[in-house]
Amino acid sequence: MDARGTCIAETMTSLNSLRSLFIVSLCSLVISTRAAGLQVDLTSHFNAKSASTGPNDTLADFDGFGRALPVEHLPKGPLFSDQGIDFHLPPFHNVSALDTVRSASQVIRIFKNTGFHSLHILATAVTQPSHPAENRDYALGSVNFTFTDGSTSTAGFVIGGWWNDNPFDGPIQTPFFYANATIDEGKHIEWNTSTIGYITVRIPSAQPLQSITLPAADAAIDVFALTLLETSPHKSSARLTIQNVRPTTRWMNSGATGSGRIQVIEVTLNNLAPLSSPTSQWLTVPHNVTLVSDALDTIVPGRVVRLRTNDQIVVKIGVKARMGVVPGKEANVTVKLVPDRRNSSTASLDGRTTWTIPVGIEDWQNDDSSLSTHEPPDWYEDGKFGIFGVYAVPAWAPSGKQYAEWYDWQLHVPANSSSPTWVHHKETYGENVVYDDFIANWTASNWNPDNWTDLFAAAGAKYFVLTSKHHDGFALFDTGDSSNRNSIELGPKRDIVKDLFESAKTRHPDLHRGVYFSLPEWYNPAYGPYGRRDWPGNPALNAYTGECCDPFVGYVEVADFIADIQKPQMETLFYQYDTDILWCDIGGPSAFPDIGGDWYNYAASQGRQVVMNNRCGANQSDFVTPEYTTFASPPFQKWETNAGLDPFSYGYNSDTPPENYQNASSVIAELIEYGPMSDGTVISEEREPLLQVGEWLSKAGNAIYGTRAWFIQPADQTEGLTDVRFTTTTSAFYIIALSRPKNGTLKTMAPIPILPMDRVRLLGGSDADLTWSIDETGVLSVDILDEELDLVNLPAWAFEVVYA
Ligand SMILES: *[C@@H]1O[C@H](CO)[C@@H](O)[C@H](O)[C@H]1NC(C)=O
Ligand SMILES: *[C@@H]1O[C@H](CO)[C@@H](O)[C@H](O)[C@H]1NC(C)=O
Ligand SMILES: *[C@@H]1O[C@H](CO)[C@@H](O)[C@H](O)[C@H]1NC(C)=O
Ligand SMILES: *[C@@H]1O[C@H](CO)[C@@H](O)[C@H](O)[C@H]1NC(C)=O
Ligand SMILES: *[C@@H]1O[C@H](CO)[C@@H](O)[C@H](O)[C@H]1NC(C)=O
Ligand SMILES: *[C@@H]1O[C@H](CO)[C@@H](O)[C@H](O)[C@H]1NC(C)=O
Ligand SMILES: *[C@@H]1O[C@H](CO)[C@@H](O)[C@H](O)[C@H]1NC(C)=O
Ligand SMILES: *[C@@H]1O[C@H](CO)[C@@H](O)[C@H](O)[C@H]1NC(C)=O
Ligand SMILES: *[C@@H]1O[C@H](CO)[C@@H](O)[C@H](O)[C@H]1NC(C)=O
Ligand SMILES: *[C@@H]1O[C@H](CO)[C@@H](O)[C@H](O)[C@H]1NC(C)=O
Ligand SMILES: *[C@@H]1O[C@H](CO)[C@@H](O)[C@H](O)[C@H]1NC(C)=O
Ligand SMILES: *[C@@H]1O[C@H](CO)[C@@H](O)[C@H](O)[C@H]1NC(C)=O
Numbered sequence: 001m002d003a004r005g006t007c008i009a010e011t012m013t014s015l016n017s018l019r020s021l022f023i024v025s026l027c028s029l030v031i032s033t034r035a036a037g038l039q040v041d042l043t044s045h046f047n048a049k050s051a052s053t054g055p056n057d058t059l060a061d062f063d064g065f066g067r068a069l070p071v072e073h074l075p076k077g078p079l080f081s082d083q084g085i086d087f088h089l090p091p092f093h094n095v096s097a098l099d100t101v102r103s104a105s106q107v108i109r110i111f112k113n114t115g116f117h118s119l120h121i122l123a124t125a126v127t128q129p130s131h132p133a134e135n136r137d138y139a140l141g142s143v144n145f146t147f148t149d150g151s152t153s154t155a156g157f158v159i160g161g162w163w164n165d166n167p168f169d170g171p172i173q174t175p176f177f178y179a180n181a182t183i184d185e186g187k188h189i190e191w192n193t194s195t196i197g198y199i200t201v202r203i204p205s206a207q208p209l210q211s212i213t214l215p216a217a218d219a220a221i222d223v224f225a226l227t228l229l230e231t232s233p234h235k236s237s238a239r240l241t242i243q244n245v246r247p248t249t250r251w252m253n254s255g256a257t258g259s260g261r262i263q264v265i266e267v268t269l270n271n272l273a274p275l276s277s278p279t280s281q282w283l284t285v286p287h288n289v290t291l292v293s294d295a296l297d298t299i300v301p302g303r304v305v306r307l308r309t310n311d312q313i314v315v316k317i318g319v320k321a322r323m324g325v326v327p328g329k330e331a332n333v334t335v336k337l338v339p340d341r342r343n344s345s346t347a348s349l350d351g352r353t354t355w356t357i358p359v360g361i362e363d364w365q366n367d368d369s370s371l372s373t374h375e376p377p378d379w380y381e382d383g384k385f386g387i388f389g390v391y392a393v394p395a396w397a398p399s400g401k402q403y404a405e406w407y408d409w410q411l412h413v414p415a416n417s418s419s420p421t422w423v424h425h426k427e428t429y430g431e432n433v434v435y436d437d438f439i440a441n442w443t444a445s446n447w448n449p450d451n452w453t454d455l456f457a458a459a460g461a462k463y464f465v466l467t468s469k470h471h472d473g474f475a476l477f478d479t480g481d482s483s484n485r486n487s488i489e490l491g492p493k494r495d496i497v498k499d500l501f502e503s504a505k506t507r508h509p510d511l512h513r514g515v516y517f518s519l520p521e522w523y524n525p526a527y528g529p530y531g532r533r534d535w536p537g538n539p540a541l542n543a544y545t546g547e548c549c550d551p552f553v554g555y556v557e558v559a560d561f562i563a564d565i566q567k568p569q570m571e572t573l574f575y576q577y578d579t580d581i582l583w584c585d586i587g588g589p590s591a592f593p594d595i596g597g598d599w600y601n602y603a604a605s606q607g608r609q610v611v612m613n614n615r616c617g618a619n620q621s622d623f624v625t626p627e628y629t630t631f632a633s634p635p636f637q638k639w640e641t642n643a644g645l646d647p648f649s650y651g652y653n654s655d656t657p658p659e660n661y662q663n664a665s666s667v668i669a670e671l672i673e674y675g676p677m678s679d680g681t682v683i684s685e686e687r688e689p690l691l692q693v694g695e696w697l698s699k700a701g702n703a704i705y706g707t708r709a710w711f712i713q714p715a716d717q718t719e720g721l722t723d724v725r726f727t728t729t730t731s732a733f734y735i736i737a738l739s740r741p742k743n744g745t746l747k748t749m750a751p752i753p754i755l756p757m758d759r760v761r762l763l764g765g766s767d768a769d770l771t772w773s774i775d776e777t778g779v780l781s782v783d784i785l786d787e788e789l790d791l792v793n794l795p796a797w798a799f800e801v802v803y804a
Contacts, residue, residue, distance in 0.1 A: 037085050037086050037087075037120060037227035037228060037229050038112065038116075038227065038228045038229070038230055039079075039086065039087060039088035039225070039226070039227050040088075040108060040110070040212075040225075040226040040227065040228060041088070042090065042101055042108070042223070042224075042225070042226065045101045045106050045108065045214075046090065046097075046098035046099060046100060046101055047098060047100070047101060047102055047104075048061060048062065048098060048099075048100040048101075048102045048222070049061060049062075049068070049097075049098050049099055049100060050062040050068060050069050050074075050092070050099055050100045050222065050224075051068065051069055051070075051071040051074050051092035051093065051099055052068030052069060052070060052071060052178050053071055053095055054178070055178050055188040055189065057095075057178075059095075059096070060178070062100065062126070062162070062177075062222065063126040063162075063222075064102070064126070065180050065183060066180045067177055067178060067179060067180055067184075068177065068178045069174045069177055069178070069194055070174050070175075070176060070177070070178065071092055071093060071095075073173075073174035073175060074092040074093070074172065074174065075089060075092075075172060076089075076092075076093055077089030077092070077093075080122075080171075080172075080225070082122075082171040082198050083120070083171075083198055083200070083243070083244050083246075083268070084242070084243040084244025084245075084246075084268060085120040085198075085200075085227050085229075085243070085244075086227060087120070087122050087224075087225035087226075087227050088225055088227070089122075089224070089225060090224050090225065099224070100222050100223070100224060101214065101222065101223040101224070102126070102217075102221075102222055103141070103214040103215045103216070103217065103219060103220075103221045103222070103223055104214070104216065104217040105213055105214060105215070105216050105217065106213070106214045107146075107211050107212075107213050107214075108211060108212045108213075108214065108226070109210070109211045110209045110210060110211060110212065110228070112208075112209075112230070113148070113208045114208055114209075114230050114231055115203075115205035115206060115207060115208055115209065115230075115231040115274045115275070116203045116205055116209050116228045116229060116230055116231060117202070117203060117205050117229040117230065117231055117270055117272050117310060117312075118200055118201065118202050118203055118228070118229045118270070118312070119143065119155075119200065119201050119203055119212065119226060119227075119228055120198070120199075120200045120226070120227045120228070120229070121143075121157075121159075121198070121199045121200070121201075121223060121225070121226055122171070122172070122196055122197070122198060122223070122224040122225040122226075123141075123159050123196070123197060123199065123221055123222060123223045123224060124159060124160065124161065124162040124170070124195060124196045124197055124221070124222050124224075125138055125139030125141075125159050125160060125161045125162065125219075125220060125221055126139075126161075126162060126220045126221065126222055127139070127161035127162065127163065127220070138158050138159060138160050138161055138168060139158070139159055139161070139219055139220055139221055140156065140157075140158055140219065141156070141157055141158075141159055141215035141219040141221045142154050142155060142156040142157065142215055142219075143155055143157075143201060143212055143213065143214060143215065144212070144213040145203055145204070145209060145211075145212060145213075146209075146210045146211045146212075146213070147206075147207035147208060147209055147210055148207060148208045148209070148210045149207050151207060153203075153204050155201035155202065155203070156201075157199045157201055158199075159197055159199050159221060160195060160197045161195075162177075162194050162195055162196065162222070163177060163190075163192055163193075163194050163195070168195060168197055168614065168621075169195070169197075169372065169620055169621065170195035170196050170197035170198060171196070171197070171198050172195070172196035173193050173194065173195050173196075173619070174193070174194045175191070175193060176189050176190060176191045176192065176193075176194070177189075177190050177192065177194045178190075193368075193619040196224060202310065202312070202711055202712050203228075204275055204310065205231045205274045205275045205276075205309070205310045206274060206275040206276040206310075209228075212226070229243070229270065229272065230272070231272050231273065231274045231310070232272040232273065232350065237280065237281060237347060237348060238271050238273060238281050238282060238283045238307065238309075238347040238348075239271060239272040239273045239281065239350055240269055240270070240271055240272075240283065240307070240337070240347050240348065240349050240350065241269070241270050241272055241349070241350050241351045241352075242267060242268065242269060242270075242335055242349065242351070242352065242353060242355075243268040243269070243270050243312070244266075244267070244268040244355075245265065245266075245267050245268075245291075245333060245335060245355035245357055246265065246266045246267075246268070246357075247263070247265050247357045247358055247359065248263070248264045248265065248266060248375060249361050249362075249373050249374055249375060250263070250264045250375060250377055250378060250609060251263055251264060251318075251361065251609070252264055252300060252316075252318045252378070253318075254377075254379065254607060254608070254609065255607035256607050257604065257605060257606070257607045259320070259321070261320075261361060262299050262300060262318040262319065262320060263318070263319050263320070263321070263359075263360065263361055264316050264317070264318060264378070265291060265316075265317045265318075265319055265333075265357070266314050266315070266316055266317075267289055267291075267302060267314070267315045267317060267335055268312065268313075268314050268315075269289075269304060269307060269312065269313050269314075269315060270311075270312045271283060271307045271308060271309050271310065271311050271312075272350075273309040273310070274309060274310065275309050275310035275751060276309075277309045279308075279755060281309050282306065282307065282308045282309060282753070282755075283304060283306060283307040283308075283347040284306060284755060285339050285340060285341060285347070286303065286304070286305045286339070286340045287303070287304050287305075287337045287338060287339050287340065287347065288301035288302065288303060288337075288338040288340075289301060289302035289303065289304060289315045289317060289335065289336070289337060289338075290302070290317065290335075290336050290338060291317055291319055291333045291334070291335060291336075292333065292334045292335075292336055293331050293332060293333040293334065293359070294322070294331070295321060295322055295325045295329065295331030295332075295333075295359045296319045296320060296321050296322060296325070296331065296333065296359050296360075297319060297320055297322060298317060298318070298319055299318045299319060299320050300317065300318030301317060301318075301338070302315035302316055302317040303315065303730045303731075304337075304730070305730055305731050305803050306733075306753050306755075306803045307347075307753070308751065308753040310712070310751065311711055311712060311753065312711040313711070313728075314708070319359075321359045321360040325359055325360060326360070327358075327359070327360030327361055327362045327363075328358050328359075328360060328362045329358065329359055329360065330356055330357065330358055330359075331356070331357065331358075331359045332354055332355070332356050333354065333355055333356075333357060333359075334353050334354045335349065335353050335354075335355070336353075337349055361604075363601055364596075364597035364598070364600040364601050364604075365597045366593065366594050366595060366596060366597040366598060367593075367597070368593070368618075368619050368620065370597055371593065371596050371597060371600075371618060371619075371620050372619070372620040374596075374600060374612075374620070376611045377609030377610070377611060378609075379462070379463075379512060379609070380463070380512070380581075380611050381708075382462070382705055382706040383461075383462030383463055383512070383705065384462065384704050384705055384707075385459075385460055385461050385462060385693075385697065385704065385705075386461055386462060386463040386464060386465060386512075386514075387456050387459065387461045387463075387464040387465070387690075405467075405470050405471070405472075406471075407421055407435070408435045408471070408472045408522060408523070408540075409471065409522055409534070410422070411425055411435060411543050412540045412541070412543050412550075413534075415541070415543040415544070415546070422543055425543070426544065431543075431544035431545075434542070434550045434551060435472070435540075435550065436550070436551050436552070436553040439474070439490050439491045439553060440490070440491065442491040442492060443491070443492055444487075444491070444492035444494060444496070445492075447492070447494075447496075449496075449499040449500045449502070449503035449504075450503050450507060452500060452503070453500065453503045453504045453507055453508050453511065454507065454508075455687060455690060455691075456504075456508070456511060457507070457508045457511060458690070458691055458694045459690040459691065459693050459694040459697075460693060460694040460696075460697030460698065460701065461511065462510070462511065462512060462705070463511060463512035463513070463514055463580070463581060464504070464511065464512075464513065464514065465514040465515065465516050465581055465583045466496075466497060466500055466513075466514070466515055466516065467515075467516040468497050468515035468516060468517050468573060469516075469517055469518055469521075469569070470516075470518050471518045471520065471521060471522050471535075471585075471586070472521070472522060472523075473485055473518075473521035473522070473523070473524050473552070474486065474487070474490075474554075475487065475569065476495075476496035476497050477495060477496070477497035477498065477515075477572065477573065477577060478495055478498070478572065478576070479568075479569055479572065480568060480572060481556065481568070482556065482558065482564060482565045482568045482569055483554055483555065483556050483565060483569075484554035484555075484556060485552070485553060485554025485555060486554065489554060490553065490554060497515065497573075497577055498577065500513075501513050501577055501578075501579075512580040512581065513577075513578075513579060513580050513581070514579055514580055514581025514582070514583055514611075515573050515577070515579045515581065515582065515583065516583045516584075516585060517569070517570065517573065517582060517583070517584050517585070518584075518585045518586055519566060519584055519585065519586050519587060519588055519589070519590055519615070519616070519617055520535035520537070520586050520588055520589075521535075521537070521561075521565075522534075522535065522536070522537075522540070523536075523537070523538065523539050523540045523550065523552055524537055524552060524555065524561065524565070525537070525538060525539055525552060525555060526555075526558050526560065526561040526564070526565060527561050529561070530561055530562070530588070530589045532588070535586065535588065537561070539551075539552050561589075562589055562590070562591050563591070566589075566590070566591050567591035567594070567595060570582070570591060570592065570595060571595060571599075574595075574599045574602065574603075575599075575602065578606075578608075579610070580603075580608065580610050580611065581610065581611050581612070581613075582599075582610070582611075582612040582613070582616065583612075583613050583615075584612065584613060584615040584616035584617070585615050586615060587614075587615045587616065587617045588617050589617060590616055590617020590618060592612070592616040592617055592618045593617070593618050593619070596612070596616075596618065692793060692794060693794070695793050696764070696792070696793055696794045696796065699763055699764030699792075700736075700763040700764050700792075700796070700798040702729075702732070702734070702763060702798075702800060703727055703734035703736055703763060703798035703800065704727065704798075706729060707727035707728060707729050707734065708727065708728055708729070709726075709727065709728075710726040710727065710728050710733075712726075712750065712751060720747065721747045721748055721749060721779070722737045722739055722741050722742075722746045722747050722748055723737065723738045723739040724736060724737050724738065724746070724748050724750070725738065726750065726752075731802065731803055732800055732801060732802050732803060733752065733753055733754070733800075733801040733803070734798055734799065734800055734801070735748065735752065735782075735798075735799040735801065736796055736797065736798045736799070737796070737797040737798075737799070738795070738796055739795075740789060740795065740797070741782075741784050741789065741797065744783055744784060744785060744786065745781045745782065745783055745784065746780075746781065746782040746784055746797075746799065747779055747780070747781050748779070748780050749777070749778055749779045749780070750780075751778065752780050752801065753801075753803075754772070754774075754780065754801050755803070755804065756804075757804030758801050758802060758803055758804050759801070759802045759804070760772050760782055760799055760800070760801050760802075761799070761800055761802075762784060762788050762789075762791075762792070762797060762798070762799055762800075763798040763799070763800055764791060764792045764793070764798070765784075765788040765789075765791050765792065766788055766791065768788075770782050770783055770784060770799070771783045782799060784797075
């Protein structure tokens with residue numbers, strides 16, 4: 001249907017529903033309908049200009065501070081495709097036209113009398129690079145939906161910042177932005193990548209949508225394009241459509257190398273039937289999902305066992321390129337759904353089924369376009385729970401300070417009585433003791449790496465991240481010629497990273513090993529030329545006399561910090577220690593973009609899939625690390641929360657972290673913040689909560705490991721319902737109650753994909769089948785005895801729904 005056709009059809013719909021007042025605007029509101037979505041015309045809402053022709057373009061003002069994006073690096077459009085969705089780009093390339101909606105609760109009317117499955121957004125958070133306090137990686141926003149029956153719903157989301165040292169990836173990137181010289185250190189052009197991101201939220205599709213309300217102004221979000229996916233009501237079976245076929249750079253068979261690898265291709269399937277349709281429009285018969293092509297063979301078919309209306313699933317298919325197909329070669333692939341029981345399929349694929357994609361996994365290059373295709377491996381996605389930032393470094397710092405690892409900084413900034421650390425240090429050690437004097441007293445004499453790795457394993461962690469070097473520049477590994485400031489030459493005289501990694505390798509080979517690595521060093525003499533803000537480089541002036549300078553023990557004279565310290569140290573962690581995770585901190589000047597591709601190739605040659613975060617000073621990242629613990633809904637990017645220690649990277653804390661775990665998690669956080677005692681023991685009060693988590697996971701792990709977040713975010717919490725979170729796998733669905741079900745019943749009004757023959761049981765309970773029912777208002781009730789609830793050792797009750 002072309003744009004005109006839609007317009008006419010819409011006019012009639014509107015007349016029918018007595019909304020003829022809107023006929024005129026109606027035709028401009030719907031630009032076109034295509035399989036890849038219905039693009040919403042934002043023209044009348046544009047209130048700013050992002051695309052700039054140069055530093056003197058005064059119309060362009062992306063953020064209210066006169067910053068703007070170079071027009072020559074923005075796509076021309078009019079259509080732009082990402083994640084299988086077509087967007088109608090704003091008029092970036094018309095120098096006199098506004099092209100941005102700076103959000104301020106604008107109400108966007110939708111004149112199409114249907115329900116919608118999901119909203120897809122090109123947007124960015126307008127964070128302020130020159131204002132560290134505001135320099136967030138992301139913004140939290142929400143869109144509100146108003147339906148024609150007057151009901152409303154809210155969908156929260158996280159969107160990455162347009163500029164940051166710690167990038168969120170996004171489909172539109174420019175290599176620099178036009179800066180405001182007044183606030184950007186005199187610069188007219190800032191050579192940092194700027195990003196416009198993609199987010200999607202599900203829309204409850206029972207009712208036709210009347211309007212979308214954009215986030216309030218204080219969310220500071222710029223919106224560029226909106227596309228809606230419509231429901232398809234007029235059919236009796238499941239309305240399955242393929243939203244996207246996405247080749248990945250991951251492989252399924254860990255350990256395999258080269259052409260032996262089974263590449264993962266992801267297929268995003270939507271069931272576009274309206275939420276309210278009968279279950280005959282659900283997919284209820286298990287299907288294989290295969291790809292047919294002359295360039296590849298499907299080795300491991302994807303599986304879809306259940307897909308309810310208004311839902312989405314991402315299916316993983318394992319393929320191998322055929323002999324002679326050069327990796328990266330484009331090929332046409334056709335998606336096929338094959339039911340287990342041929343006579344009983346209730347599903348058919350509508351719309352487009354053939355995609356043109358590059359096939360195979362190419363070797364890595366040390367450049368942005370190659371590095372940006374790297375992504376976190378399945379072991380990382382499946383693992384969920386890692387133990388992060390086991391700080392041995394501050395172990396020699398005086399305990400009792402909340403941020404022991406920032407001691408060196410807070411001793412010097414500010415160097416006066418308004419710094420509690422400065423006062424504490426003076427009172428406890430006297431003015432003559434300098435930070436580096438602590439090194440000699442850190443012995444790690446009782447440190448037993450086996451005790452740590454055993455504890456990680458007992459806690460149910462699937463990976464750990466050890467601090468290999470914090471901002472004070474003290475390394476816990478062999479830094480070779482680059483520095484003697486390490487635990488081998490000084491203090492404990494041991495290679496802490498090696499000892500821990502060796503222990504893990506022998507005792508718990510499935511535990512993935514990672515390192516935290518600070519890119520800058522506060523007072524390293526060689527960092528001076530790169531210094532900025534909290535990372536000045538150069539030795540510290542004495543905190544009490546102001547004299548130059550405190551010692552920087554172990555420093556070896558080098559020509560350049562990046563080339564001679566940072567790069568060789570990263571390479572040592574890659575090639576000598578075989579780290580699986582590079583968890584950088586702070587970002588900024590970095591060797592990573594010049595060596596990351598080599599690391600990926602090296603790991604791949606061993607069949608290993610490694611992962612890096614978004615603080616490595618690169619223009620891309622495998623996962624983002626927002627330093628807070630609550631999401632309205634998870635960011636589109638892969639993510640990990642890391643408040644102090646990250647004990648709970650569970651799928652379900654995509655919402656609020658389990659409040660009831662606060663006791664456990666705060667004690668665990670202390671393990672990190674206070675550090676183990678300076679002789680290396682982990683005191684028993686700190687072991688206990690980790691072991692409790694381990695016990696819980698040993699019974700309820702099915703609800704966590706290997707699961708994915710559900711596309712449908714939980715409905716708002718209504719009085720009388722249980723506070724729940726959801727995770728999914730191919731064959732089961734999990735409801736995790738974070739408040740104790742009251743009166744012998746768990747109650748939720750989320751549209752759970754449950755059918756009469758399904759079994760429900762409490763993980764860690766008696767294993768009995770539980771009785772459940774759904775009432776006429778859609779509330780699911782699961783009967784559960786108090787005695788069953790009492791069998792679970794932590795206040796988190798995981799219910800497993802096994803699809804019949
Ligand atoms: C911007 O304007 C200034 C002052 O008029 C001029 O000197 C400069 O060349 C202009 N820059 C560009 C890129 O046009
Ligand atoms: C640049 O920033 C300064 C300080 O915030 C502000 O006064 C000025 O208006 C900004 N310039 C533009 C072009 O917005
Ligand atoms: C550019 O935008 C202006 C202002 O909105 C508009 O009047 C003009 O027609 C546009 N030009 C083109 C070529 O679309
Ligand atoms: C969206 O709805 C929520 C909940 O009703 C409300 O608190 C919020 O203010 C609304 N946002 C906007 C921008 O209207
Ligand atoms: C990004 O901006 C920071 C701060 O101005 C600067 O130190 C850094 O070099 C820039 N990054 C690149 C890649 O130019
Ligand atoms: C994919 O199919 C289209 C349509 O049949 C054809 O034009 C195109 O050349 C094919 N592409 C490849 C890479 O085979
Ligand atoms: C589905 O895939 C599995 C695993 O490859 C295979 O054993 C089974 O035969 C397939 N089913 C159908 C109906 O093709
Ligand atoms: C499909 O076929 C199987 C065996 O071939 C039979 O048992 C089953 O009843 C059939 N199902 C339907 C829905 O016809
Ligand atoms: C401490 O130093 C800071 C930074 O130099 C200064 O702003 C503050 O006023 C000083 N406070 C005292 C109590 O001297
Ligand atoms: C190091 O240990 C010695 C002996 O216990 C003690 O006297 C000294 O104060 C300690 N120094 C520091 C900086 O903690
Ligand atoms: C620590 O490890 C040692 C050696 O493996 C073992 O003898 C000791 O019992 C462990 N201690 C704890 C608390 O696990
Ligand atoms: C639980 O049952 C009692 C007594 O039947 C009732 O008063 C109370 O409202 C119920 N609470 C909930 C949360 O349903």
